Amino acid sequence: MNAVLLQYLVIISFLHHASSNSIPIFNAIYSFGASYEDTGNLAILSPTSNELKLPYGETFFHRPTGRASDGRLVIDRIATYLGLPFIPPSLAQGQDFSKGANFAVFGSTALNLTFFQQNNIRINILKNDTLSVQLEWFENQKPSICNTTCMKFFTKSLFMLGKFGFNDYLNMLFAGKTIDFINSTIPLVVETIKSAAERFLRQGVMHLVVAGIVPNGCIPGILKYFASSNISDYDSLGCLKVYNNIGMYHNTLLRDAVKQLQVEFPQAKISFSQYYEPIIDFVRNPCQYGFTRGTELRACCGIGEPYNVNISALCGQTGVPACPNPSTFINWDGLHLADASYKIIADGWWKGPYADPPISGSLIGSSLNSV
Ligand SMILES: *[C@@H]1O[C@H](CO)[C@@H](O)[C@H](O)[C@H]1NC(C)=O
Numbered sequence: 411m412n413a414v415l416l417q418y419l420v421i422i423s424f425l426h427h428a429s430s431n432s433i434p435i436f437n438a439i440y441s442f443g444a445s446y447e448d449t450g451n452l453a454i455l456s457p458t459s460n461e462l463k464l465p466y467g468e469t470f471f472h473r474p475t476g477r478a479s480d481g482r483l484v485i486d487r488i489a490t491y492l493g494l495p496f497i498p499p500s501l502a503q504g505q506d507f508s509k510g511a512n513f514a515v516f517g518s519t520a521l522n523l524t525f526f527q528q529n530n531i532r533i534n535i536l537k538n539d540t541l542s543v544q545l546e547w548f549e550n551q552k553p554s555i556c557n558t559t560c561m562k563f564f565t566k567s568l569f570m571l572g573k574f575g576f577n578d579y580l581n582m583l584f585a586g587k588t589i590d591f592i593n594s595t596i597p598l599v600v601e602t603i604k605s606a607a608e609r610f611l612r613q614g615v616m617h618l619v620v621a622g623i624v625p626n627g628c629i630p631g632i633l634k635y636f637a638s639s640n641i642s643d644y645d646s647l648g649c650l651k652v653y654n655n656i657g658m659y660h661n662t663l664l665r666d667a668v669k670q671l672q673v674e675f676p677q678a679k680i681s682f683s684q685y686y687e688p689i690i691d692f693v694r695n696p697c698q699y700g701f702t703r704g705t706e707l708r709a710c711c712g713i714g715e716p717y718n719v720n721i722s723a724l725c726g727q728t729g730v731p732a733c734p735n736p737s738t739f740i741n742w743d744g745l746h747l748a749d750a751s752y753k754i755i756a757d758g759w760w761k762g763p764y765a766d767p768p769i770s771g772s773l774i775g776s777s778l779n780s781v
């Protein structure tokens with residue numbers, strides 16, 4: 411207990427010291443992902459989407475920014491904790507990318523488009539912006555960041571791989587693929603994410619966060635579209651078991667992959683970060699986290715019983731209201747989380763228990779000496 415407290419105090423004083431002397435611990439954040447991570451590429455690629463209308467953004471930015479939430483995402487909070495500005499979307503023109511870039515795009519998948527075409531899966535994607543394409547965008551931007559000094563620069567950058575896989579499985583579900591088929595693709599999805607991580611680590615990246623996926627079966631939109639008349643398909647929380655099993659299997663394999671990377675690149679700090687565990691914790695004990703019991707499987711913004719989700723009347727469309735107090739809701743629009751959830755998750759990634767090792771702990775472990 412004392413050791414934990416001491417470590418915490420060290421972190422606090424270290425960060426205080428760092429910020430009061432304006433010494434940046436990290437140069438930059440590079441982020442890759444989909445809607446849980448996108449800080450505005452959606453707005454550039456698809457300016458007429460529902461997410462570009464109020465009440466999106468109503469809680470924090472007070473205007474829609476392209477973030478699929480009422481406010482900040484995990485990456486926004488982590489940037490702030492590191493003393494960095496909000497990280498601009500990579501596709502934006504005339505932005506300052508000296509503190510990093512966010513390549514995440516709403517709807518993006520881990521697997522290439524050819525995978526979906528070959529398997530006859532109609533995919534709902536804004537453009538060719540899958541994980542391997544995001545990596546290519548990053549490579550293209552590199553000359554403007556660093557030429558001969560990339561190794562050195564990336565030593566002090568935080569790389570974040572978002573919850574890739576969620577949209578892969580969602581597109582397969584909507585295309586009517588069986589659970590067995592989806593399950594059989596999980597090793598390939600995880601291998602693809604691992605390869606992306608390896609690509610960064612081989613370039614000298616020293617701080618990498620790899621996120622697992624959400625409990626799909628507790629997400630209001632999935633509960634609505636894949637509702638079952640068989641009560642034994644639901645667990646004691648009211649979540650659909652089979653979709654949670656998909657998420658659990660994905661996360662187990664991904665966690666193993668991260669462990670392998672930790673062995674392969676022992677000098678790097680690689681964190682496995684979670685969405686699954688915090689969301690289950692929120693749903694199980696909503697009041698403990700400031701959420702209202704009875705709303706844990708409902709969207710804040712939407713219409714319809716029992717999950718407040720209706721595909722013909724989505725958040726952002728005319729006449730679709732948001733709940734009066736979004737901070738008491740886990741879920742924002744049926745698929746994405748609310749500002750309040752993202753904050754608790756970000757805090758859990760930063761100092762535990764939702765990342766292993768916590769991101770702030772990984773700072774103590776290495777950069778402290780080099781600052
Ligand atoms: C995806 O495409 C990239 C190149 O664009 C390729 O290197 C990679 O092997 C492909 N991955 C899969 C799973 O097809």
Ligand SMILES: *[C@@H]1O[C@H](CO)[C@@H](O)[C@H](O)[C@H]1NC(C)=O
Nearest residue numbers: 523524538539540542543546
């Ligand atoms: C997507 O982009 C990648 C890299 O730019 C390219 O190799 C691939 O052929 C593209 N796929 C499609 C279906 O357009």
Ligand SMILES: *[C@@H]1O[C@H](CO)[C@@H](O)[C@H](O)[C@H]1NC(C)=O
Nearest residue numbers: 552553554555556557558559
């Ligand atoms: C890298 O080199 C290119 C071409 O010489 C140059 O335009 C760019 O400014 C350089 N980038 C950095 C960060 O020095």
Ligand SMILES: *[C@@H]1O[C@H](CO)[C@@H](O)[C@H](O)[C@H]1NC(C)=O
Nearest residue numbers: 589590593594652655656659
């Ligand atoms: C998915 O496949 C794994 C490995 O074969 C198996 O252990 C697991 O039970 C399967 N999960 C589902 C939901 O079918």
Ligand SMILES: *[C@@H]1O[C@H](CO)[C@@H](O)[C@H](O)[C@H]1NC(C)=O
Nearest residue numbers: 638639640641642643644651
């Ligand atoms: C409901 O699901 C259980 C477990 O999968 C199964 O054994 C049972 O036959 C199902 N009941 C009906 C009515 O389909």
Ligand SMILES: *[C@@H]1O[C@H](CO)[C@@H](O)[C@H](O)[C@H]1NC(C)=O
Nearest residue numbers: 713714715719720721722723
């Ligand atoms: C969904 O919304 C549409 C359009 O507003 C409405 O006509 C329909 O009755 C709604 N369905 C449900 C189940 O609420």
